[in-house]
Amino acid sequence: MLNKETLLCALRTTALTAALGSTGLAQAHGDVTPQAVDTSALKGIGNGWLEKNPYRKNGEAVRIGDSAFNQNCARCHGIGAVSGGIAPDLRMLPAGDEGDEFFIQRIRNGVTRNGAVYMPPFEGTLNQEAMWAIRAWLETVRVD
Secondary structure (H helix, E strand, C coil): CHHHHHHHHHHHHHHHHHHHHCCCCCCCCCCCCCCCCCCCCCCCCCCCCCCCCCCCCCCHHHHHHHHHHHHCCHHCCCCHHHHCCCCCCHHHCHHHHHHHHHHHHHHHEEEECCCCEEEEECCCCHHHHHHHHHHHHHCCCCCC
16 A cells, blocks of 8 residues: 555656656656666676576675666666656566566566657666676565
């Protein structure tokens, strides 16, 4: 159940998005510059894309993922992954291996519908280690 403040924030965001969209000023979630993520403290994964998160429940990966999410994802998916309605609430991704395939597909390739970019692809911007670290952190804030 949403509290009053969260609901009001979501309504304001929806109204602002609708208003900007109708004037042609909004471009999906806007143009933002991805921020570098230092993953040097993590064991390297290599070049082949993994299907399962190798950093699940890894404390250092969770720390890096928290920072990486706040720098690169929170502007659309919300602080603490609590969405204000602009983008999906990532706290509700399936846990474990079940959610890994969906997550890595979306973060690597982004999301485009009818030619509009709803989420940019991060492959080539974030390395695989950073992506899986974000996923490791997301599992720590997961809700049913």
